[in-house]
Amino acid sequence: xxxxxxxxxxxxxxxxxxxxxxxxxxxxxxxxxxxxxxxxxxxxxxxxxxxxxxxxxxxxxxxxxxxxxxxxxxxxxxxxxxxxxxxxxxxxxxxxxxxxxxxxxxxxxxxxxxxxxxxxxxxxxxxxxxxxxxxxxxxxxxxxxxxxxxxxxxxxxxxxxxxxxxxxxxxxxxxxxxxxxxxxxxxxxxxxxxxxxxxxxxxxxxxxxxxxxxxxxxxxxxxxxxxxxxxxxxxxxxxxxxxxxxxxxxxxxxxxxxxxxxxxxxxxxxxxxxxxxxxxxxxxxxxxxxxxxxxxxxxxxxxxxxxxxxxxxxxxxxxxxxxxxxxxxxxxxxxxxxxxxxxxxxxxxxxxxxxxxxxxxxxxxxxxxxxxxxxxxxxxxxxxxxxxxxxxxxxxxxxxxxxxxxx
Amino acid sequence: xxxxxxxxxxxxxxxxxxxxxxxxxxxxxxxxxxxxxxxxxxxxxxxxxxxxxxxxxxxxxxxxxxxxxxxxxxxxxxxxxxxxxxxxxxxxxxxxxxxxxxxxxxxxxxxxxxxxxxxxxxxxxxxxxxxxxxxxxxxxxxxxxxxxxxxxxxxxxxxxxxxxxxxxxxxxxxxxxxxxxxxxxxxxxxxxxxxxxxxxxxxxxxxxxxxxxxxxxxxxxxxxxxxxxxxxxxxxxxxxxxxxxxxxxxxxxxxx
Numbered sequence: 001x002x003x004x005x006x007x008x009x010x011x012x013x014x015x016x017x018x019x020x021x022x023x024x025x026x027x028x029x030x031x032x033x034x035x036x037x038x039x040x041x042x043x044x045x046x047x048x049x050x051x052x053x054x055x056x057x058x059x060x061x062x063x064x065x066x067x068x069x070x071x072x073x074x075x076x077x078x079x080x081x082x083x084x085x086x087x088x089x090x091x092x093x094x095x096x097x098x099x100x101x102x103x104x105x106x107x108x109x110x111x112x113x114x115x116x117x118x119x120x121x122x123x124x125x126x127x128x129x130x131x132x133x134x135x136x137x138x139x140x141x142x143x144x145x146x147x148x149x150x151x152x153x154x155x156x157x158x159x160x161x162x163x164x165x166x167x168x169x170x171x172x173x174x175x176x177x178x179x180x181x182x183x184x185x186x187x188x189x190x191x192x193x194x195x196x197x198x199x200x201x202x203x204x205x206x207x208x209x210x211x212x213x214x215x216x217x218x219x220x221x222x223x224x225x226x227x228x229x230x231x232x233x234x235x236x237x238x239x240x241x242x243x244x245x246x247x248x249x250x251x252x253x254x255x256x257x258x259x260x261x262x263x264x265x266x267x268x269x270x271x272x273x274x275x276x277x278x279x280x281x282x283x284x285x286x287x288x289x290x291x292x293x294x295x296x297x298x299x300x301x302x303x304x305x306x307x308x309x310x311x312x313x314x315x316x317x318x319x320x321x322x323x324x325x326x327x328x329x330x331x332x333x334x335x336x337x338x339x340x341x342x343x344x345x346x347x348x349x350x351x352x353x354x355x356x357x358x359x360x361x362x363x364x365x366x367x368x369x370x371x372x373x374x375x376x377x378x379x380x381x382x383x384x385x386x387x388x389x390x391x392x393x394x395x396x397x398x399x400x401x402x403x404x405x406x407x
Numbered sequence: 408x409x410x411x412x413x414x415x416x417x418x419x420x421x422x423x424x425x426x427x428x429x430x431x432x433x434x435x436x437x438x439x440x441x442x443x444x445x446x447x448x449x450x451x452x453x454x455x456x457x458x459x460x461x462x463x464x465x466x467x468x469x470x471x472x473x474x475x476x477x478x479x480x481x482x483x484x485x486x487x488x489x490x491x492x493x494x495x496x497x498x499x500x501x502x503x504x505x506x507x508x509x510x511x512x513x514x515x516x517x518x519x520x521x522x523x524x525x526x527x528x529x530x531x532x533x534x535x536x537x538x539x540x541x542x543x544x545x546x547x548x549x550x551x552x553x554x555x556x557x558x559x560x561x562x563x564x565x566x567x568x569x570x571x572x573x574x575x576x577x578x579x580x581x582x583x584x585x586x587x588x589x590x591x592x593x594x595x596x597x598x599x600x601x602x603x604x605x606x607x608x609x610x611x612x613x614x615x616x617x618x619x620x621x622x623x624x625x626x627x628x629x630x631x632x633x634x635x636x637x638x639x640x641x642x643x644x645x646x647x648x649x650x651x652x653x654x655x656x657x658x659x660x661x662x663x
Contacts, residue, residue: 221425267553267554398662
């Protein structure tokens with residue numbers, strides 16, 4: 001419902017006309033008359049009217065006050081219909097990637113595919129390992145939610161995850177297993193699981209239709225069309241995500257404990273990578289400099305202090321301050337960074353195209369009206385040299401604090 | 408180093424012309440093997456020994472390439488598994504997925520399951536091998552690396568994070584020997600039920616507006632793309648601005 005105030009002349013007329021049968025219903029605020037305990041009508045004459053702007057009580061008999069505003073505030077919260085599966089005839093198991101502990105778009109597409117495979121009788125069972133930060137499982141289309149916790153699943157333990165999936169397979173015996181065919185874990189886990197349970201999966205599936213699925217084969221030159229197998233590794237955008245129903249996301253439990261596999265692969269943790277060696281297109285954190293950067297020495301020091309990959313706008317490259325392979329934008333590299341810091345870049349449309357896939361954009365600029373500020377999630381207006389200098393100091397303080405806490 | 412290294416190679420296909428070539432990731436597996444074992448590297452292929460594209464691997468400086476002779480469409484899993492078990496290999500390197508045929512990327516997983524070996528996905532670098540334990544770097548998305556310690560024998564797949572393959576030279580490619588050996592032929596039953604077609608372009612996802620009322624549809628159609636959502640810090644000291652940026656970087660977890 002819109003917030004625009006509309007007059008309802010008929011309601012105003014009823015509120016004005018004390019003889020109208022609906023007159024009482026049009027009065028705002030508290031009740032003025034009610035049936036007393038002895039069956040006598042009681043009235044509160046002080047309840048009529050309202051306090052005007054000068055602090056004087058006014059009684060408005062024109063009806064304009066009473067007739068309009070009493071039912072306007074109800075904001076319509078659309079409640080999606082609840083999709084309930086009381087006695088699931090079968091399960092469709094989904095193992096989302098949960099990058100950063102949340103459902104990603106690939107995971108949602110997969111849940112949409114699972115929902116279409118489950119129909120009205122089956123239930124979509126999401127299997128999540130370890131802790132998560134997601135609170136929208138119900139709108140993503142999860143009917144049953146199984147969270148498998150335990151410190152043996154921490155870190156990189158693919159063989160233990162396969163044991164967990166085996167336990168789920170034994171208990172629920174899902175009709176289909178759906179995993180994302182992604183580099184962030186799903187592709188590897190799905191293939192390991194397929195090898196463990198000796199199922200031939202359909203990989204890189206991009207369409208499921210009429211019991212047939214199409215997946216890319218070879219180097220992407222061909223499609224492989226086959227009947228729907230039990231284990232499906234689906235590509236991104238394999239189906240539309242669930243948007244029209246709400247689901248229960250009822251918690252499920254494993255009845256047996258997961259068998260412990262002897263870890264043959266020991267995880268020694270992540271390794272510090274030289275940010276300059278990471279390809280621009282897949283760097284996670286980029287600090288870019290443009291025409292507004294005057295002190296390039298300071299800019300390089302700032303990127304080293306932040307541990308960021310360096311980028312540049314076209315002007316900076318043309319002027320010879322940065323190499324050509326660092327250029328971000330339509331004629332340079334299209335980046336996919338999670339965090340992109342633009343220092344002194346006003347935001348030409350070619351540059352904004354290049355950063356279209358970035359999640360968070362931070363702008364440091366002198367001009368508060370430039371296009372980069374409109375795109376940015378956080379903008380700081382000011383001299384870039386002073387802010388970079390302050391940023392270097394702030395990062396050093398932060399690192400020192402972290403060291404002191406650790407000691 | 409006296410670790411026996413075997414690289415498994417397949418026939419690739421050029422992405423635009425479709426002509427046979429050395430497969431990109433398998434060539435990286437050969438390159439990694441050459442860096443680890445030098446001349447002692449053994450390279451193995453299951454398929455047709457008369458395929459000219461195999462000579463491109465020999466051109467990387469190999470004297471011999473072993474071929475388990477099979478017609479196309481045969482299942483390579485069984486013969487490779489038997490061969491590797493008998494060959495006494497400590498480290499087996501493969502590409503992530505084939506460029507022709509099904510290309511499901513399942514072969515290394517099935518081989519590891521059959522041999523009972525650990526499998527490392529996305530091997531980028533072998534740091535050291537001591538007393539039958541290898542310390543390796545695994546490539547993660549976004550250029551990150553993870554250090555793993557694995558007991559040999561080990562099967563590892565390489566992807567584009569592995570070292571770039573050296574150029575193939577014509578002379579060594581002509582001189583090298585393709586040593587074929589006869590093996591039992593197992594038919595792959597996949598293509599009895601599935602068919603390969605030229606890839607269809609994937610439908611582009613449309614932005615469907617599911618509005619119940621006309622006013623909502625109008626609003627969705629005329630809405631500005633973005634903007635106005637960001638926080639703008641104006642007239643603040645550079646220290647305060649830097650603190651705000653630092654807070655966002657820490658929240659996003661990009662500051663290491």
